[in-house]
Amino acid sequence: MADVTVLAATGNQMVAEAFRQAAVDVLAAYPITPQTTIVENYAKYVADGRVHTEFVAVESEHSAMSASVGASAAGARVATATASQGLALMWEELYIAAGMRLPIVMANANRALSAPINIHGDHSDIMGCRDSGWIILFAETAQEAYDNSLISFRVAEHPEVQLPVMTTLDGFITTHAMERCELMDDATVLDYVGQRVPENPLFNGPGPVGHGMFASLGGSYFELKKAQRAAIDNSAPFIQEAGDAWAEVSGRPFEFVDAWKCDDADYILVVLGSAAGNSRVVAEQLRAEGIKAGVARIRLYRPFPAKEVVAALKGAKAVGILDRSDAFGAEYGPVGLDVRSALYGEGLLIPTRNYIYGLGGADVTLDAIHQAYAELQELAAGKLDQSLSYLGTR
Amino acid sequence: MSDLIEIRWHARAGQGAVTASKLLAETALLKGKYIQAMPEYGPERTGAPLKAYSRISDLPIELHNNIVNPDIVVVLDETLLSIVNILEGIKPNGILLLNTTKDADTVRTDLQVPEGVTIAVVDASGIALATIGRDMPNTPIVGALTHVTKVVAVEALKENLLKTFGKKFSKEIVDANLSSVDRAVQEVVCK
Numbered sequence: 001m002a003d004v005t006v007l008a009a010t011g012n013q014m015v016a017e018a019f020r021q022a023a024v025d026v027l028a029a030y031p032i033t034p035q036t037t038i039v040e041n042y043a044k045y046v047a048d049g050r051v052h053t054e055f056v057a058v059e060s061e062h063s064a065m066s067a068s069v070g071a072s073a074a075g076a077r078v079a080t081a082t083a084s085q086g087l088a089l090m091w092e093e094l095y096i097a098a099g100m101r102l103p104i105v106m107a108n109a110n111r112a113l114s115a116p117i118n119i120h121g122d123h124s125d126i127m128g129c130r131d132s133g134w135i136i137l138f139a140e141t142a143q144e145a146y147d148n149s150l151i152s153f154r155v156a157e158h159p160e161v162q163l164p165v166m167t168t169l170d171g172f173i174t175t176h177a178m179e180r181c182e183l184m185d186d187a188t189v190l191d192y193v194g195q196r197v198p199e200n201p202l203f204n205g206p207g208p209v210g211h212g213m214f215a216s217l218g219g220s221y222f223e224l225k226k227a228q229r230a231a232i233d234n235s236a237p238f239i240q241e242a243g244d245a246w247a248e249v250s251g252r253p254f255e256f257v258d259a260w261k262c263d264d265a266d267y268i269l270v271v272l273g274s275a276a277g278n279s280r281v282v283a284e285q286l287r288a289e290g291i292k293a294g295v296a297r298i299r300l301y302r303p304f305p306a307k308e309v310v311a312a313l314k315g316a317k318a319v320g321i322l323d324r325s326d327a328f329g330a331e332y333g334p335v336g337l338d339v340r341s342a343l344y345g346e347g348l349l350i351p352t353r354n355y356i357y358g359l360g361g362a363d364v365t366l367d368a369i370h371q372a373y374a375e376l377q378e379l380a381a382g383k384l385d386q387s388l389s390y391l392g393t394r
Numbered sequence: 395m396s397d398l399i400e401i402r403w404h405a406r407a408g409q410g411a412v413t414a415s416k417l418l419a420e421t422a423l424l425k426g427k428y429i430q431a432m433p434e435y436g437p438e439r440t441g442a443p444l445k446a447y448s449r450i451s452d453l454p455i456e457l458h459n460n461i462v463n464p465d466i467v468v469v470l471d472e473t474l475l476s477i478v479n480i481l482e483g484i485k486p487n488g489i490l491l492l493n494t495t496k497d498a499d500t501v502r503t504d505l506q507v508p509e510g511v512t513i514a515v516v517d518a519s520g521i522a523l524a525t526i527g528r529d530m531p532n533t534p535i536v537g538a539l540t541h542v543t544k545v546v547a548v549e550a551l552k553e554n555l556l557k558t559f560g561k562k563f564s565k566e567i568v569d570a571n572l573s574s575v576d577r578a579v580q581e582v583v584c585k
Contacts (some may be wrong), residue, residue, distance in 0.1 A: 008420040008429060019522070149496075173458050177432035179415050180423055180454075331441035363460045 003185035011142035011174040014181055015167070016041035018149035020051055021189035022105075028056035028067035034084040034119045036109045037176055042081075059087055061086040065093035065104075072102035073211040075201030077153070083109035083171060087125040091132070097164045098133025099228060100212045100380050103156030103196065104164040106134075107149060110273065111171035114359045120361020121171035122197035123272065123324040127334045135165040135235060136302040138272045140258075143177045145169040147168060147252055148299075153193040154242040157162065159234045162199065170274040170324075172361060177237035177385075184250060192249055193256035221362055232303050236282045239300060258297040261287070266296025266317045267376040270309070272298050275322060275357070276366045282369040293373055298335070306342035313343065315378035319352045320372045322391075326356050332388055357391035368392045397453065399545055403446040404480050405470035405502045407439060410532030414470070417538050421546045422450045430455050443478055450545055464488060466543055467519055470518070470531050472496075474513040480551035486510045491582075493518035493531045496545040513573055514542045516582040525574040526567070537575030538582035561577060 009017075019027065027046075029039040047054040054071075058064045061082050072078040082090060088109055091130025112118040112127045130136065135155060139145035141314045146168065168313040169175055170276040201295045215221035234258070242374050261282055262268055267286075270277050283293035294310040298305070315321050321340075323333025330337060334353030343350055355372055358364045368391040378384040401418070405411030412433045413530060414503065421433035430449040435440060447461045463483045472494045474480065491514040498513040507513055516538040518531035526533070533555070540548045552572055559568045 006433070008416070008423045172432070172435055176435070177430055178419055179430050180428050226427070274458045277458050282458050311432070365459055365462070366457075 002188045005183045005185075006047070007181055007183055008317060009142060010037070010177050010178050010182045010184075011145040011169045011177055012037040012109070012176065013041055013180040014117065014146035015169065015185075016045070016084040017183055018146050020045050020191045021186050022077065022079070022150065022351045023190060024053050024055065024079040026054045026068070026078045026283070027073035027080055028064045028071065028078075029080050029082070030058055030061050030064050034082075034109075036081060036083055038081040038107055038109075040252050061089040065090040065097060067099065068104045068106075069093060069097050069102055070095070072104050072213050073100060073201070074203045075198035075205075077157070077196045078102075079107070081107040081109070084111035084119050084125050088113060088128060088386060091129060093257050094132040094134060094164075096212060096254070099224070101163055101228070102164055103161040104261050104280070105149065105152045105156055106164065106166050107145075107167040108166050109175040118360040119171070121173045121358045122272070122324075122361065126166065126168050127325040127327070130302060130334060133163065134233065134302065135163055136300075137165065137303055137324065138299055139165050139167070139169040139174060140274055140276050140297060140299075142169070142174055142177070143181045143252070144299075146173060146181065146183070147246060147250060150189060150193060151239075151242045151246050151254065154245070155235065155239050155258040157194075157196045158238045158242070159199065161231070161238050163231055163235060165326070168273075184249070187297045188249060193245060193261060199295060211313045213383045235243050236303050236305070237259070237326060250316050252339070254299075255308070256298070256300040257308040257312050258299060260295040261296065262294040262296055262312040263315070264292055265315070266380070267373055268294040268296055268316045268347065269314055269320045269322060269369070269372060270296045270298065270313070271322045271371065272301060272324070272335060275324070278366060279322075279369050280365055282366055282373060286373055290322070291373070291377070304342070306345060309339055310343050310346045310348065313339075313350060315345070316350055318376040319350055320376050321352055321354045321357050323348075324355060324358045324373070326359075336388070352387055353379050353384065353386055353389055355389050355391045362392055365392065397488075398449060398451040398455065400464045401450075401466040401468065401545075402461050402464040403448070403468045403470065404458045404474050404478055405444055405446070405546075406474070407444050409447045409470045410530050411444060414468075414532035414536050415448045416555070417532070417551075418452065418539065418545070419448045421551050425546055425550050427451060428453060428455050444475055447507055447577040449475065466491065466539070466545075468535060468539060469493060471536060476499050481505065481507065483510060484555070489510070489514060489520070489523060489543055491516070491535065491542060493535055495520065498583055502585070510511045511583060514538065514582055514584045516578050518578060521574050521577045530570060532580035533571045534574040537578035541579040542582055542584055548575065551575060
């Protein structure tokens with residue numbers, strides 16, 4: 001019988017708890033800023049003998065991911081955590097983890113990238129690796145960071161998936177804020193995540209194997225990359241299955257896109273992560289005034305749930321897409337590009353406005369959200385164009 | 395969400411405002427409330443001015459931004475009064491709780507506090523020195539806060555202190571903290 005403890009905890013604490021409960025074999029991490037207290041908490045579990053994990057304190061994030069790659073190839077259940085410049089330094093190894101189809105679970109505290117120096121919350125770091133081949137989940141709350149982290153193990157290690165998963169939460173807003181959370185008992189979680197059954201482990205296998213070998217000119221490399229694309233595209237049903245299984249245990253639903261009052265909405269904001277709550281608060285206020293506002297929150301970002309996004313947006317008169325990072329030089333921010341492409345794919349030419357907001361931890365005020373909805377009404381009336389825009393700048 | 399109570403804390407880094415914001419929220423959680431407590435991280439240097447926030451509600455809390463219109467403002471360090479606009483955005487019928495040796499009337503005049511705002515004063519630093527033996531005004535000020543605002547019961551706070559501090563600290567320290575709460579409750583003056 002599942003046993004739930006209600007506690008006041010930060011997002012970092014909840015992710016550390018998830019890793020502990022998942023009985024991670026190896027956790028390699030670099031402990032200095034911009035590392036989060038996820039690893040600090042985890043190191044305490046190790047010191048207190050509460051986990052069997054081999055904790056490897058490496059000398060950089062690049063090494064953290066290198067060690068994770070090795071351990072995962074050996075057959076271990078592997079988790080790690082990073083943020084900001086740390087994630088940027090891992091970049092090379094991220095592609096290796098995905099290309100080798102290693103089911104590593106990594107938490108990322110979504111934060112800004114230098115320059116100028118800033119380690120506060122935004123999505124610049126995570127968007128830098130959106131094409132790396134990792135499955136990427138965005139949590140809105142500390143509770144969801146926990147849920148997503150547990151779901152990640154089950155997805156990553158599923159025999160039909162075998163891909164690394166990033167479970168992300170917004171820096172400071174979710175990582176450092178204390179909220180009411182529900183912690184499931186250890187046995188129930190362990191039963192949910194199960195055991196990793198590695199397919200071709202370096203250790204304990206029937207014979208010698210090679211991982212991450214040389215793939216000659218074009219031919220096999222190209223075929224493997226095609227297979228890798230198929231792997232992440234085809235992972236969606238297994239992600240839903242893992243989310244549903246956790247929903248059955250926890251009572252908290254899992255949807256790729258949380259389409260809040262989108263069914264009859266004229267004006268919808270698309271948002272990732274912690275800004276969704278504020279968006280819903282404003283949408284609710286607008287609904288009280290007779291304006292049909294909705295919020296589509298994307299929880300699974302890679303593979304991109306184009307079908308679900310379109311289903312949420314299809315009836316809208318105008319759509320605002322919130323981006324907490326920029327894709328410099330592109331026509332729009334990363335989420336703006338994804339959503340517009342998804343709409344086009346379905347032949348929907350709903351006018352959209354892409355907003356860059358909250359960079360470097362800039363507070364997301366209710367006024368800013370009001371401004372976005374007000375502009376969507378002008379956009380629908382043909383009084384505004386679809387150019388890239390900003391919320392909360394001077 | 396009309397039952398939502400929003401609290402802004404002003405302090406200098408090292409005075410325990412973040413701990414205080416969490417202590418209050420944690421206590422409310424134990425009484426079945428939904429809570430949030432978060433620091434606003436700036437330059438993390440001891441002595442630098444900082445803000446922290448607590449939200450307490452009977453319903454799940456959707457908001458995740460900084461608190462701009464607090465119901466309650468708590469100031470742990472009176473040297474901040476001349477450098478930070480501690481009244482910024484306070485609700486017209488809000489509560490201002492200060493760690494100070496000044497009386498409420500003086501504070502009202504000095505800071506031009508609007509009439510509708512209740513002022514509560516307590517010498518939390520003095521109490522902390524006398525009971526805990528260090529200028530850590532956070533526990534007594536949370537004691538005064540619970541007494542003045544009834545956000546949670548004083549007894550709930552003491553229960554929580556006993557439970558959480560009891561795990562980490564000696565009986566002597568826990569008792570000192572509990573008596574700092576009692577004294578703050580007795581000494582806080584509201585006007």
